[in-house]
Amino acid sequence: MLDEVTFDIERGKIREFVLATHAGDTVHTSVEAARDAGFPDVPATATHVVVAGHYRDQRAFVAKLGLAYDRVVVGSVKWTYFRPLCAGDSVRGVRRVAADTRKRNLRFVTLETDYLDAAGDCAVRVREVLIERGAQ
Template identity: 30%
Template structure:
């Protein structure tokens, strides 16, 4: 069983610059046809100061953590038994190319189902920009298959 004392544990925050080239690549990879996500002039014509960050791109930036396996290592989780359970995004402000986003990860909950056959680790990440404004909250659940 995963030690529940880690509920509330926070990891060291980290920051990631939002690069226009990565935004264009992501738009292409996800089939985004709207030029607002690839052309600065189109973005500005639409009222944006630069290329906007597409909604799920924050998950990609979160993976730029200096220690992407920090929670797994902290909890002693065997990656061969892990499943991606769910993911949610709550948006509060837009982010753009040129911003520097800070990520603060926290273990929000650890619980089990089916008599411990499945354990869940819920992570909440607060994302803020270089001005300290809250951009988004990311919530993710990892499932550990036991037995």
């Protein structure tokens, strides 16, 4: 395990994501519309778990990996949902290194984070690839 973070899925934060991403579906802002669509409460937008970054010490985990923070870019991010996250959910994100490879003057670190719900089931898995450019 690389690190762990916990946070609540809050209705107000969902609304902020809706405004920022221009999500037009009212299920994200109206409890009534969400329930009519079969959700227990308003569902989070697809990329909501990026909120975890606000609870993590990003520089610390980059240092733990032995990466140079100023030479790292995000190469890709993929979200896999096993169930929607809705307002009122609490999640625990457990991040691990899935792969660490070098090619030419680049290092590719693939991270996987499982966001576990209160029952311990994985609701969302995020796979991201960090790319460290070699020193010039």
